[in-house]
Structure formats: structure tokens, C-alpha cells
Amino acid sequence: MYQKLxxxxxxxxxAAGTPGDEEAVRAxxxxxxxxxxxxxxxxLGNLTAKMGDPGAKEHILVEAHLDQIGLIVTQVxxxxxxxxxxxxxxxxxxxxxxxxxVFGEKPLCGVVCxxxxxxxxxxxxxxxxxxxxxxxxxxxxxxxxxxxxxxxRITFRTEPKKLLGTRISSPGLDNRxxxxxxxxxxxxxxxxxxxxxxxxxCSTREEVGGQGAVTGAYLAxxxxxxxxxxxxxxxxxxxxxxxGELGGGPMIGFAPVLDRSMSERLVRxxxxxxxxxxxxxxxxxxxxxxxxxxVTRAGVPTALISVAERYMHTPAExxxxxxxxxxxxxIAAYLREAV
Amino acid sequence: MADWKLLKKxxxxxxxSGQEGEVRDLILEEIRPYAESxxxxxxxSIIARRKGKRRAPKTLMISAxxxxxxxxxxxxxxxxxxxxxxxxxxxRRILPGKSVTVxxxxxxxxxxxxxxxxxxxxxEKSVPVEELYLDIGARSREQAEEAVLPGDAVTFDSVFQAExxxxxxxxxxxxxxxxVLIGMMKTEPEYDTVFAFVVQExxxxxxxxxxAFAVRPDAAIVVEATTAADVxxxxxxxxxxxxxxxxxISFMDRRTVYDREYYRLAFxxxxxxxxxxxxxxxxxxxNDAGAIHVSRGGVRTIAVSLxxxxxxxxxxxxxxxxxxxxxxxxxxxxEMIEEESESNNKC
Numbered sequence: 192m193y194q195k196l197x198x199x200x201x202x203x204x205x206a207a208g209t210p211g212d213e214e215a216v217r218a219x220x221x222x223x224x225x226x227x228x229x230x231x232x233x234x235l236g237n238l239t240a241k242m243g244d245p246g247a248k249e250h251i252l253v254e255a256h257l258d259q260i261g262l263i264v265t266q267v268x269x270x271x272x273x274x275x276x277x278x279x280x281x282x283x284x285x286x287x288x289x290x291x292x293v294f295g296e297k298p299l300c301g302v303v304c305x306x307x308x309x310x311x312x313x314x315x316x317x318x319x320x321x322x323x324x325x326x327x328x329x330x331x332x333x334x335x336x337x338x339x340x341x342x343x344r345i346t347f348r349t350e351p352k353k354l355l356g357t358r359i360s361s362p363g364l365d366n367r368x369x370x371x372x373x374x375x376x377x378x379x380x381x382x383x384x385x386x387x388x389x390x391x392x393c394s395t396r397e398e399v400g401g402q403g404a405v406t407g408a409y410l411a412x413x414x415x416x417x418x419x420x421x422x423x424x425x426x427x428x429x430x431x432x433x434x435g436e437l438g439g440g441p442m443i444g445f446a447p448v449l450d451r452s453m454s455e456r457l458v459r460x461x462x463x464x465x466x467x468x469x470x471x472x473x474x475x476x477x478x479x480x481x482x483x484x485x486v487t488r489a490g491v492p493t494a495l496i497s498v499a500e501r502y503m504h505t506p507a508e509x510x511x512x513x514x515x516x517x518x519x520x521x522i523a524a525y526l527r528e529a530v
Numbered sequence: 531m532a533d534w535k536l537l538k539k540x541x542x543x544x545x546x547s548g549q550e551g552e553v554r555d556l557i558l559e560e561i562r563p564y565a566e567s568x569x570x571x572x573x574x575s576i577i578a579r580r581k582g583k584r585r586a587p588k589t590l591m592i593s594a595x596x597x598x599x600x601x602x603x604x605x606x607x608x609x610x611x612x613x614x615x616x617x618x619x620x621x622r623r624i625l626p627g628k629s630v631t632v633x634x635x636x637x638x639x640x641x642x643x644x645x646x647x648x649x650x651x652x653x654e655k656s657v658p659v660e661e662l663y664l665d666i667g668a669r670s671r672e673q674a675e676e677a678v679l680p681g682d683a684v685t686f687d688s689v690f691q692a693e694x695x696x697x698x699x700x701x702x703x704x705x706x707x708x709x710v711l712i713g714m715m716k717t718e719p720e721y722d723t724v725f726a727f728v729v730q731e732x733x734x735x736x737x738x739x740x741x742a743f744a745v746r747p748d749a750a751i752v753v754e755a756t757t758a759a760d761v762x763x764x765x766x767x768x769x770x771x772x773x774x775x776x777x778x779i780s781f782m783d784r785r786t787v788y789d790r791e792y793y794r795l796a797f798x799x800x801x802x803x804x805x806x807x808x809x810x811x812x813x814x815x816x817n818d819a820g821a822i823h824v825s826r827g828g829v830r831t832i833a834v835s836l837x838x839x840x841x842x843x844x845x846x847x848x849x850x851x852x853x854x855x856x857x858x859x860x861x862x863x864x865e866m867i868e869e870e871s872e873s874n875n876k877c
Contacts, residue, residue, distance in 0.1 A: 268762065270762070272761070282642070282644075282653075283653065283654070284626050284627075284656060285626045285628075285642060287621075287623050287843075288623070288624030288840050288844055289624070289627065289628070289844070290688060290689045290698075290844065290845050300689055300691040300698055302698060302840060302843075302845045302847060304762060305623065305761075305840050305843060306764060307621075307757045307759050307764075307770075307841065308621050309757075309814055310759055310764055310768055315623065317655065317656070318623065318654055318656050323763070325763075327847055329691075329693070329696030329698055329847050330694045330695070330696070331694075331695070334695075349629050349687070350629075350687075352629070352637045353637065354637055354638065354639075354666055354667025354668075355636070355666050355667040356667055356669060357667075359667075360629070360637070360665075360667070423646075426641060426643070427609075427641070427661075428643040428647075429644070429647055478646070501644075502627065502644065502665075503646065504646070505626070505642055506639075507627045507628065507639030507640060507642070507665075509665055
């Protein structure tokens with residue numbers, strides 16, 4: 192099941208892209224969109240892919256962020272260890288003893304240092320801040336300083352893999368899962384005549400504030416927008432009311448900043464097309480780029496669709512391919528009837 | 531140059547305590563052409579005899595353990611998640627978010643609550659083991675049960691790299707030791723030697739205890755990996771040993787007070803072999819020597835260890851030069867142990 196989608200998703204997950212350094216993943220995403228849409232980039236490194244009728248009045252922006260969380264090298268110390276800080280909201284609890292890739296002179300294998308348990312002075316419970324951590328690349332200081340510079344980026348070194356059934360796991364599924372949804376959507380619409388103009392926006396720097404979406408939405412100047420991101424999947428310790436079951440279909444967002452009529456329209460389309468879905472209700476901010484896109488220029492009616500994901504911001508993110516496929520179907524159906 | 535390919539294969543083989551089959555098969559394949567005899571103990575340890583240039587006055591057993599720390603599935607929940615127990619002294623702080631392989635090659639991850647939904651105070655604390663579980667992507671207990679069973683082994687997925695003077699990999703404790711022994715068996719030793727690749731070190735030294743009983747050695751050298759704490763944030767006097775300082779010789783740990791004469795001999799052996807070595811500067815940890823030195827009527831025992839960072843985690847780091855120095859030191863030490871007994875006999 193979903194063999195082609197899996198391969199495409201794993202290609203996207205296999206390309207690194209931490210905030211402000213999305214070049215590799217942008218190139219990977221561009222290769223996926225190129226057969227179906229006209230691609231371009233801008234000052235902050237966003238990728239755009241345009242489809243549909245260029246003269247249409249309705250211009251719909253479909254957005255997903257391109258970047259992933261990681262670390263940034265702040266210093267190479269006198270013993271060749273790399274001192275680091277967060278580049279996006281890394282969960283410090285998953286860092287100790289974790290294998291990483293350091294994008295220095297060439298990609299290097301590293302491991303996040305971990306003090307032996309008997310030397311923690313009874314503080315085994317406490318996980319230090321990321322800024323207190325170090326990465327061991329197994330080099331002496333001289334070699335390390337040649338290979339790595341402050342500002343170089345680091346990502347988790349974990350291969351994307353298939354779990355049982357239709358579930359998959361990879362670091363960076365937040366938000367490559369949604370980028371894959373947009374690619375899949377472009378594939379579904381390829382060759383069809385649309386009555387609207389569509390801009391797919393793969394935005395940069397979401398994990399450090401969403402600057403790419405702010406400028407990208409401004410440049411696109413759309414009439415409406417649909418933002419796609421990962422949402423909290425049901426798992427132990429997470430309340431049912433704030434999460435969606437994996438495999439339960441797209442999570443259609445309802446929040447003050449989102450356009451209620453668009454959300455309801457997505458619900459009606461899902462019902463008609465027999466796409467399983469869930470209403471994902473938030474009382475305040477959505478915590479996604481839709482918050483910023485909705486207030487672009489004079490305002491853009493915006494919807495949010497989320498793909499349920501477990502273990503967000505760890506090397507162990509898990510999602511369900513079925514949710515990605517169904518989300519792509521829902522967005523494609525919406526774009527088909529947009530006039 | 532060392533055989534990194536062999537060390538890679540050994541590092542990637544899966545073998546928690548009590549389920550060392552994959553590692554054992556790999557070692558047997560490597561050593562059979564060089565062994566005079568190979569027997570398997572009832573618990574699954576390999577006892578291999580290597581003919582030397584001369585008959586040994588004393589039976590010397592050189593041992594390394596095949597097993598690694600990991601986990602085992604204890605229970606499958608209604609939602610299809612797996613509860614687990616740790617096997618061996620795993621550092622629980624390193625568990626959350628790791629990728630693992632369960633049973634017969636089923637992929638999984640160690641799940642953890644997303645950072646965005648943590649309560650105050652949770653973000654700075656390591657996750658208690660009882661709150662952790664494995665996710666293999668099952669949607670239900672039934673689906674999980676088709677793929678795994680309680681008792682299945684769980685090992686970390688890891689990396690392997692031998693570059694820039696170090697080796698990074700999983701289970702270097704004690705596959706690096708196994709690789710050292712295999713390498714030694716491939717060259718003819720001065721004296722007949724017994725090489726033991728033992729099981730279940732991480733859960734109570736069971737393989738070493740029983741192998742020592744079976745072999746009945748007069749002397750033993752345990753080849754291990756030991757904690758190197760030469761990492762940022764640890765004062766130099768607390769670092770125990772350091773990568774690149776040479777193999778580590780122990781005078782005492784939590785299990786054993788080592789043979790005083792052998793301890794001295796080991797430093798002389800290093801000097802004569804022209805390699806570095808260092809004392810283990812802490813009374814900490816323990817290894818198979820704990821069981822071997824009290825076997826039957828007692829066995830004079832010494833441990834030679836490779837300094838290894840992040841010992842009981844998913845990826846360890848050792849220095850290539852320490853790894854390359856170890857067999858030279860141990861070979862010379864083995865000769866000295868035999869010659870010591872020869873000269874004793876002459877008195």
C-alpha cells in the first residue's frame with residue numbers, strides 16, 4: 192500500500208533542512224513538484240509551485256513548512272567536542288546518547304554526549320539544557336576545527352522506516368509529511384483543468400517563528416489559503432480532545448483565526464467524498480503558519496488541515512500514510528471546486 | 531590496518547543477554563579455521579582452543595562477552611503498544627525517542643509525549659522507564675501480536691563508522707573485545723590458549739561463571755569495554771580513563787580485586803609491546819573477572835579493557851589506536867603469564 196507515496200516521502204525526509212538552511216530539502220521538494228507545476232524560489236528560500244488558471248480570480252495558497260528541528264553548532268571546544276544550541280524546538284529529553292549527522296565540511300557522524308550515570312551526582316533525573324550539551328564527532332580538536340564551523344547544522348541520524356501496516360517513522364515527518372501531501376495533491380490534479388490559480392508554498396523557518404510563511408504569503412497575495420501541518424496524534428499521556436487517532440483521516444481545524452465557512456466547506460467535501468476526518472478544535476492560536484497567513488496584507492481567509500503525528504519533535508516521529516493520502520484527496524477536491 | 535569490516539558486522543549483529551545466537555554464528559564462522567577445537571557450553575558460550583608454538587605450562591583463558599544491553603517485550607497493550615523491561619544496566623536517560631528493532635526484524639520506536647504538551651517541570655526531567663513503551667505501528671493488540679511476542683528481544687538501531695581515529699557503533703561493549711579475540715586467534719600464539727566468547731555478562735556474569743568452570747583455567751585475561759568519562763562537564767580526575775590513552779588495566783572494581791602481580795605484568799607487557807596503556811582510575815563497574823576469579827579453587831585474573839564513551843547507550847565511541855594496541859598488549863601479557871609460571875616451575 193502507498194508504495195510510491197512512501198518512496199516520495201522518504202526522499203523528502205532524507206534531505207536535510209533546518210531553519211535558515213533548507214537548501215537540500217528545497218531541491219528535493221522542487222524535484223517532486225517540477226513535473227506538475229511551475230517552481231520558483233524567493234529571498235527567504237521558500238519554494239513555490241504554481242498550477243491552475245493563471246488568469247483566475249480565485250488564487251488559493253496551499254502551504255506547508257519545509258524545515259525541521261535540529262541543532263546549531265556554537266563552538267568547537269579545545270578537545271574537539273562541538274558545543275551546540277537548539278535550532279527549533281528540540282526536545283532535550285531525547286538528546287543524550289543520540290546519533291546525529293553534522294553538516295560540516297562533509298556530513299559527519301556524531302553522538303550527543305551523555306555523562307555516565309555514576310557521575311551525575313544523584314542528578315540522573317535532570318536533563319541538562321541543549322546549550323549545556325555537546326556533540327562528539329570522534330575527532331581531535333585539530334581535525335574537528337577543520338571539519339566543523341560555528342553555524343553548521345545538525346540533524347538526527349535516523350533512517351526513515353516502515354512500521355506495521357500503513358505507519359511510518361522518521362525524524363522530520365514534521366513537516367515533510369505535509370510537504371508530501373502537497374506533492375501528492377499536485378500529482379492528483381496534474382493534467383486537470385482548474386478554475387482557480389493554485390500556489391503551493393513550501394515555507395522556510397517555521398520552527399523558529401514562521402518567517403518564510405509571512406513573506407511567502409505576502410508575495411503570493413492569495414484570495415484564500417489552506418495551511419497543512421502535523422497535529423497531535425493520539426498516544427498515551429495525550430488527551431483525546433487535543434489529539435486525533437492515527438489513520439483517522441485529516442484533522443480539519445476550527446479556531447478563532449481560521450475561516451469558519453472554509454472549515455465547514457472542507458467538512459462537507461470530506462463527507463461527500465467519503466474521506467474520514469476529525470474536527471480539530473483549538474480555542475486560541477493554532478500554533479501553525481495559518482495564524483500568520485490569515486493576517487497577511489489585508490487578511491486572507493484561511494483553513495488548517497493537520498496530519499496526526501505521534502512523538503513530535505523527536506527522532507521517532509510516527510504518522511500514517513493513509514492520513515497523508517486522504518488529506519491530499521481532500522485538498523484536491525477542494526481545489527477542484529474552487530472558483 | 532584493523533579489520534573494521536569484521537567489527538562492523540559484530541557491532542551490527544543483534545544479541546541481548548540470553549539471545550546471542552546471531553553473534554555466536556558470526557564468531558564461529560570467523561574462528562573455525564584457526565581453532566584446534568570448538569565447543570559450545572550448555573548456556574551457549576563458545577570455548578575455542580588455539581594451538582600455539584609451544585605447550586602452555588598453565589591453562590590461560592582469554593575471554594570476551596558476546597551479549598549486549600537491550601530490552602525485552604513484556605506485554606502488548608490494548609492499543610497495540612509494547613511494554614518492555616530493560617536487559618542489563620541500560621542508561622534509561624538515553625531511551626526516549628530511540629529507534630529499535632523488535633523480535634524478528636520488526637521496526638519500532640520508543641515513544642514519548644510531545645514537548646508541546648508537557649506540564650511544568652516535565653521538560654527538564656528524564657522520562658521514567660515505566661512511562662515508556664515501544665510503538666511498532668500496530669493499530670491494535672491483534673495486529674501487534676501477529677508481529678511480536680512477549681520475550682522478544684529489542685535492540686537499538688545504530689550507526690557504525692570507523693574514521694578520524696575513532697570507531698562509533700552499537701554494542702562495542704563487548705563486540706570490540708570479541709573482535710580483539712578473533713584477531714588474536716588468526717595469528718599463532720606463543721603458547722596454547724583457550725579463547726572463550728561468553729554469554730550473559732550484562733545480567734550477572736553467567737556465561738563467564740560456567741565457562742570458567744568448564745575450562746578450569748589457571749589464569750584468565752578478561753577483554754572488556756569500560757566507561758571513559760572524558761567528556762565535557764566531567765572533571766579530569768573523574769574521567770576514569772581516556773580515549774587514546776591505551777588499553778585500561780584495572781586494579782580493583784566493584785566485583786574484583788585483581789591479581790597484583792598480573793596488574794604489574796600488564797604495564798610491563800605494554801612497554802615491551804611498545805603500546806600505551808593506562809590504569810583504570812576508579813573503583814567502579816565490574817565485569818566477567820568477578821565470576822572467573824572465584825571459579826572452583828580460584829583463578830588468577832586480570833582485565834584489559836578498551837576505553838569506551840557512552841558505554842550502555844545506543845552508540846559508543848572507542849579509539850582506533852586503543853583497539854589496535856589491545857591485542858599486542860594482551861599477546862605479550864599472555865606470554866609473560868606463561869613464562870612467569872615456567873620460571874616458577876624451575877625454582
